[in-house]
Amino acid sequence: MSTIETPPATKTAFWNDPVKRGLALQTVLVVFVLVVVWAAWNNMSANMVARGLIFGWDYLDRPANFAIGEGLIPFAPTDSYGRAVIVGLLNTLRVAVVGIILATLLGVALGVMRLSSNPLLARLVSGYVEVVRNTPLLLQLFLWYAIINTLPGPRQALPLGPGMFLSNRGMKVPWVEWSPALWPVIWALVAGIIGAFIAARALRRRREAAGDAPPTLPIAAALIIGLPFLALAAQGFPATLSVPVLQGFNFTGGIELSPEFVALLLGLVLYTAAFIAEIVRGGIVSVYKGQWEAARALGLPAPRIMRLVILPQALRVIIPPLTSQYLNLTKNSSLAVAIGYPDLVHVSNTTMNQTGRAVEVILVFALVYLTISLLTSAFMNWYNGRVAIRER
DSSP states (O other), X not given: OOOOOOOOOOOOOGGGOHHHHHHHHHHHHHHHHHHHHHHHHHHHHHHHHHTTOXXXXXXXXXXXXXXXXXXXXXXXXXXXXHHHHHHHHHHHHHHHHHHHHHHHHHHHHHHHHHTOSOHHHHHHHXXXXXXXXXXXXXXXXXXXXXXXXXXXXXXXXXXXXXXXXXXXXXXXXOEEEOOGGGHHHHHXXXXXXXXXXXXXXXXXXXXXXHSOOOOHHHHHHHHHHHHHHHHHHHTTOOOEEEOOEEETTEEESSEEEOHHHHXXXXXXXXXXXXXXXXXXXXXXXXXXXXXXXXXXXXXXXXXXXXXXIIHHHHHHHHHHHHHHHXXXXXXXXXXXXXXXXXXXXXXXXXXXXXXXXXXXXXXXXXXXXXXXXXXXHXXXXXXXXXXXXXXX
């Protein structure tokens, strides 16, 4: 019986092997980048030496000798430049985190309203989106800052809600006075969030396995709200709500948000929400209309169809561009320097002018923004993987 001999395997040329070719190109690219960075560093070092400048971080321990108008932690001119950078960073994070939350809520609402069957509402939202998206953000910040500065004083402040007032000195809102007895409440809140996350995963597995499970939202709300409430009750309710009250020519109590912070937050939220609205509208439109028809056939009302059927499917389209908007909002907060809000860039500019350490200062806030962007992208990519539709 004759056997069929297999021909010897031919060796693939290096440039025809996609794996080897890819590795070679990546190696060349890495070497090129390293050479460029090395050359730029040598050039910078030579120029600094020629001008009598030195590179180092010792300036961070020196007294800053300037004041910062507002911050989440105390700061005095006798504190170091390093503490000033931390104050600026916390101010940036404050406006970025609050802005992302508010812009998301407003953008989702506007995106849904843009698809409303009411033509007046849909056109009003469409006009808002087009006007805001096609106007420079810096111009909008100047506009809001000018509007707030032309508001009446505290005695004629505009009431915005229970205990909330807006005047030319900023916004006064109720606030909980801090007490060391609140630490158990904070830890209870953290435990409630972790417990809600674990419960949501367990209920999701049960729903996938058995097809039925208790609703997640009430259980999560009970953990996140109930545990801190029990901790408060165990401590004898030590929290004291401070409500702004007009006394004389100004308010006492509560917490004051400066005009710069309010103007920056308004500008960032309204500007970013216009882009998020278009992203949400596009995501909703991408869902096949048969999903609407099937949900209506089951007798679901329109709000539940949107919340339970359409938005979960639209998330796979919404989240990637939404991540870009979150990053844009964080980076756009650097425009705060134009209206005097002491964010990281504002504090860094003052530090650079006083110390002459331009390279070090720019490296600091560049690395800070890079870190914030990478962390935001990592979280959104993780969440995108969680909500992605998986084939069975």
